[in-house]
Amino acid sequence: MKLQNDLLIRTARGERVERPPVWLMRQAGRVLPQYRALRAKLSGFKELVETPQLAAEVTVQPIDEWEVDAAIIFSDILVIPEAMGLTYEMVEKRGPIFPQTIRSRADIEGLLTDDDAAAQLQYVYDALDATKKVLDGRVPLIGFAGAPWTILAYMVEGSGSKTFSRAKHFLYSEPELAHLLLDKITRATTGYLLNKIRHGADLIQLFDSWAGILSPAQYGEFAVPYLHRITAAIATATNTPVTLFAKNAWFALDQLAATDCNVIGLDWNTEPDFARSRVGDKVLQGNLDPCQLYADHEQIVRATGKMIEAFNGRHIVNLGHGLYPDMEVEKVRTFVNTVKNFRYTQK
Amino acid sequence: MKLQNDLLIRTARGERVERPPVWLMRQAGRVLPQYRALRAKLSGFKELVETPQLAAEVTVQPIDEWEVDAAIIFSDILVIPEAMGLTYEMVEKRGPIFPQTIRSRADIEGLLTDDDAAAQLQYVYDALDATKKVLDGRVPLIGFAGAPWTILAYMVEGSGSKTFSRAKHFLYSEPELAHLLLDKITRATTGYLLNKIRHGADLIQLFDSWAGILSPAQYGEFAVPYLHRITAAIATATNTPVTLFAKNAWFALDQLAATDCNVIGLDWNTEPDFARSRVGDKVLQGNLDPCQLYADHEQIVRATGKMIEAFNGRHIVNLGHGLYPDMEVEKVRTFVNTVKNFRYTQK
Numbered sequence: 001m002k003l004q005n006d007l008l009i010r011t012a013r014g015e016r017v018e019r020p021p022v023w024l025m026r027q028a029g030r031v032l033p034q035y036r037a038l039r040a041k042l043s044g045f046k047e048l049v050e051t052p053q054l055a056a057e058v059t060v061q062p063i064d065e066w067e068v069d070a071a072i073i074f075s076d077i078l079v080i081p082e083a084m085g086l087t088y089e090m091v092e093k094r095g096p097i098f099p100q101t102i103r104s105r106a107d108i109e110g111l112l113t114d115d116d117a118a119a120q121l122q123y124v125y126d127a128l129d130a131t132k133k134v135l136d137g138r139v140p141l142i143g144f145a146g147a148p149w150t151i152l153a154y155m156v157e158g159s160g161s162k163t164f165s166r167a168k169h170f171l172y173s174e175p176e177l178a179h180l181l182l183d184k185i186t187r188a189t190t191g192y193l194l195n196k197i198r199h200g201a202d203l204i205q206l207f208d209s210w211a212g213i214l215s216p217a218q219y220g221e222f223a224v225p226y227l228h229r230i231t232a233a234i235a236t237a238t239n240t241p242v243t244l245f246a247k248n249a250w251f252a253l254d255q256l257a258a259t260d261c262n263v264i265g266l267d268w269n270t271e272p273d274f275a276r277s278r279v280g281d282k283v284l285q286g287n288l289d290p291c292q293l294y295a296d297h298e299q300i301v302r303a304t305g306k307m308i309e310a311f312n313g314r315h316i317v318n319l320g321h322g323l324y325p326d327m328e329v330e331k332v333r334t335f336v337n338t339v340k341n342f343r344y345t346q347k
Numbered sequence: 348m349k350l351q352n353d354l355l356i357r358t359a360r361g362e363r364v365e366r367p368p369v370w371l372m373r374q375a376g377r378v379l380p381q382y383r384a385l386r387a388k389l390s391g392f393k394e395l396v397e398t399p400q401l402a403a404e405v406t407v408q409p410i411d412e413w414e415v416d417a418a419i420i421f422s423d424i425l426v427i428p429e430a431m432g433l434t435y436e437m438v439e440k441r442g443p444i445f446p447q448t449i450r451s452r453a454d455i456e457g458l459l460t461d462d463d464a465a466a467q468l469q470y471v472y473d474a475l476d477a478t479k480k481v482l483d484g485r486v487p488l489i490g491f492a493g494a495p496w497t498i499l500a501y502m503v504e505g506s507g508s509k510t511f512s513r514a515k516h517f518l519y520s521e522p523e524l525a526h527l528l529l530d531k532i533t534r535a536t537t538g539y540l541l542n543k544i545r546h547g548a549d550l551i552q553l554f555d556s557w558a559g560i561l562s563p564a565q566y567g568e569f570a571v572p573y574l575h576r577i578t579a580a581i582a583t584a585t586n587t588p589v590t591l592f593a594k595n596a597w598f599a600l601d602q603l604a605a606t607d608c609n610v611i612g613l614d615w616n617t618e619p620d621f622a623r624s625r626v627g628d629k630v631l632q633g634n635l636d637p638c639q640l641y642a643d644h645e646q647i648v649r650a651t652g653k654m655i656e657a658f659n660g661r662h663i664v665n666l667g668h669g670l671y672p673d674m675e676v677e678k679v680r681t682f683v684n685t686v687k688n689f690r691y692t693q694k
Binding site for chain 1: 509510512515516518519520559561562563565595597598615616617618621636637638639641642643646667671673
C-alpha cells in the first residue's frame, strides 16, 4: 500500500524535503489518557504487548492525537531474550526482571537463535499486520529491536541497573562467552527484524540504550561489530532504512556512521554540529531535551525552532529520549505542531 | 607540616613529575574488610560521617592498605544541604532520601547560607584535624564538595533518580528560583571549602555527579557560572589546587577548562586525546573504567599502562568513577602498583 505521508522515509533516504518529519520515542504510552484507560483494564504491560489488536490500538493513538509523521509498533526490546528462552517480568515502577540470567556456556548453548527464536514472536508480526490495517497508509510504521549489547546487558544483569556492573564483569572476565552470546542475539534479532519488515515495518530502529555504560574500547569490541552485521543484513535483503540510537555513545558516532545504517539518533547531550562533524552525510535524528516539554508553550516553540535550524536538514525531529509519564498532551502538541509548521528556506 | 609525598600537589600544579600520582574515588569504603568491620558496629553511614575520629580512621585505611598517593576525607556531598537546613537519611541499598524538598521561594529563603551554613559542619573540620594528625604528613588530604547543580538536583528531587526530571522541571519552569537556590548553595559551599582548607585540606575536588543529565545549554546556564565562582574564590584566597569532576559532561570540557580549576576529572567514556584537545594545558585526572578491575591481574596491568601512555603526562591516575563494593582488594593493589612502578621516559 502506498503511504499518504512518506516524509519520514524520504528523509531517512537522504532526499531533500520541505520540512523535517517528527515522531517521539514513547509516543504511545502513559502520557495519553486513552492509553491509561485501556491499560487499566488489563492484567499488565505484557498483556498489551502480546495482544495484537490492543498493541495496534495503542500504536495508532498518538497518530490520532498529534498527527505525528510515523507510528512505532507498541512492543518491548525484551521480547528477544524471551524468544531465545529467558522470560522476563515487568514489575510496576521497578522495570523488567529476569528470574533466570546467563552465567555459563551451558546457559548460552541452551538459547534459541535464528529463525527458531524469531518464530516465537508471531504475536509481534500479528500486531504489525493489525496496525498496518488500522493505519491504512496514513504514516509509516517503525519496527524496532534492542541492539545486541543492550540485550546482553539485561540477560546477564537480570534487571535494569545504574552501573550494569554484572554485565560488564561478564565482558571483562568472559569475553569469549560474551561474543558467543552476542552472536546468538544478533542472529535472532536479524531474523526477527526481517520478519517485521515482511509484515510491513517501513523503517527499523535499533535501541542501544546502555551504550554509554561501556568504555570506547569495549563499545568498539562488543557492540559495533554486531551493529555492522544487522545493518548489513537488512541492507542486503531489503531497501528498508535503519536508524541506530546508541544513547550516550557520543564517542562512537564515527563508528556508527561506518555501518550500513541510514539514520543516527542523538541524545540531548550531543550538539548537532558535533554529531555532523563525525557522521558525514548520514541523516540525524533527535534531540530536544525531553524536559524542555516542562517549559511553557512559548519556550517550547523557541527551543524547537532553534534545534531545527541547528540541524539544518538531513534531520528527523524527535526528543533526545522518550517522553516521561508526567508530560502534558498539550505541550507535546506544541512541539509537534512547531515542527509541522516549519519550512526549510530554499538554498 | 611538610608532606613526605607531595606528588599529587606537584602534579596538580602542573610541575613535571617522575610518574603520575594515583588515588581512587571511594577508596575508603566497602571494598575494604577493615572498613566493613568498623561499619558493622555502627548505627549507619551518617554516624561514621559525623564522628570525627571514626571518619579519620576510615580515611586513612586505604593509605595503609594500598599506599595510594592521597587520602580523601570520608564524608558526603549531602552535608551541605543538611547544613543549609534540609536533613537527609541514608537508606541502605537505596541511597539518600530528603524528607523535605525545595518547592517554592519561601523554601529557598528559609535556607542558611554563607558562614551560617558552613559553621554547621564543625564535625567535618574536626575530622580533617583528626585525619591530618593520623596521616602525619604521609600524603596530601583531599577535601571535597558537591557542585552546586548536583546539590540542587538532590534538594529538589529529594533522592537519586535516573532522569532527575523533577529537578530539571524546576530549572525549566522556575529558572529565577533555580538561580536563587544555586547562589545560596554556592555561597555555603565556598565558605565550607575555605574552612576545609584552613583545617588542612591540601587539594579540593568538586563532584558534579549529575552534570550529564543536563543539556549543554542548561549546563552552561545553571552549572558553569557557579563553578567559576567557587574556583575563583578558592584561587583568590588560597593556593590550594582544585579539581572539577563533572561526570558525563564531555560536551562542557572547554567551559570547565575556562574556570580557575587546576585539574579536570574524566569519566571512562572520554578518551585522553579528546579531552586534551578541549582543555588546553589543564591537568587531567582519571579514567580507567572501574569495571576493568574485574579483569585478571595481567589485563589490569596492561590496561593501566596503556592509559598512562595515552595521557602522557599532566595526569593524575584514578578510575573514571568510584570503586564498586564487589571489587577485590588485590585487584586494586595491582592497579595502584602498576602506576607506582611506572616512570615517564625523559624527553
